[in-house]
Amino acid sequence: MSESAPESGPPAPESGPPAPESDPAAPAPLAVPRTPTGDAGTDARLARLADADHLPTEGHLGVYEDVHRGLRDALDALDARPDRPAPAPR
Numbered sequence: 581m582s583e584s585a586p587e588s589g590p591p592a593p594e595s596g597p598p599a600p601e602s603d604p605a606a607p608a609p610l611a612v613p614r615t616p617t618g619d620a621g622t623d624a625r626l627a628r629l630a631d632a633d634h635l636p637t638e639g640h641l642g643v644y645e646d647v648h649r650g651l652r653d654a655l656d657a658l659d660a661r662p663d664r665p666a667p668a669p670r
Contacts, residue, residue, distance in 0.1 A: 609633040625650040 610633060614626050625647050632643040 607634050607636055619654075621654055622651065625654070 609630075612629075614623075614629070616623050617626070628643065628647050628650075632640045635643065
């Protein structure tokens with residue numbers, strides 16, 4: 581009899597780029613829930629964080645810095661309002 585036995589051993593590696601779902605660097609939504617703050621400007625800035633869901637990891641920093649800058653500017657504007665006293669120095 582000359583039946584050949586199936587080859588045993590590791591499977592041949594696949595060629596080409598990895599599938600998006602198996603690529604750890606591929607964009608993946610984090611689906612982090614955001615609770616509305618009641619301030620439209622702040623809510624809009626926080627909603628911008630969802631933009632990072634569609635970017636590769638290297639693009640997240642730009643989104644985070646942009647949101648942080650906007651939130652910081654909003655806090656600074658509160659300190660600069662003429663109807664409120666300036667905060668006491670520490």
